Amino acid sequence: MKNIESAMEDLNLNNQLLIEEIPDLDLYMDQVIQIFENKFSNSKRNPDDKVLTKTMINNYAKGKLFFPIENKKYTKKHLILISLIYQLKGALSINDIKITLNRLNELVSEEFDVERLYRSYLKLSEYNTDRFENDVTESIKGVTKEASEFEDENAKYIEQLLMITSLVNMSNYYRRLAEKLVDELQEESNSKKLK
Structure with missing residues (x-):
């Protein structure tokens, strides 16, 4: 699997919007979109894909995924939340x-230190990148072993197929566990409403 190393490099796994890259002044929607396009354009699967659009931001606002904006401007806290939404939407429903x-x-409106939380997220993201790279290396070993059983003209395809299914399988495990944790948050929220 020679191509997997270059494919992993193309993923730009460490590409995150850093606190230092978020201006301290409030921004208009077009400026927010520009920051995200500049930061994540190398992470798109297809060049024509959009990282963030006005429609997406408006839908996030209507869906109350982040607290209301004032005077059509987005604060640093909004950008942090939009960055989290951008990362979460790859695996979770809106x-x-x-x-x-x-x-x-709710905590942000109570002057919660969202920057501190985001720094923790970024630190964990770095850790997860290292774990991911190690997990892929281990998966390659297992897939190579299994694929070696196929000694015909389809061996390369079989190896690729097994790698794809193995990666998707692991992705599904992580997504399903995340969904279970979301369900727990929902249950906690519902029980607080009943009290």
């Missing part, structure tokens, strides 16, 4: 993201 971020949005 409704699951809303449930996940609901309490955080």
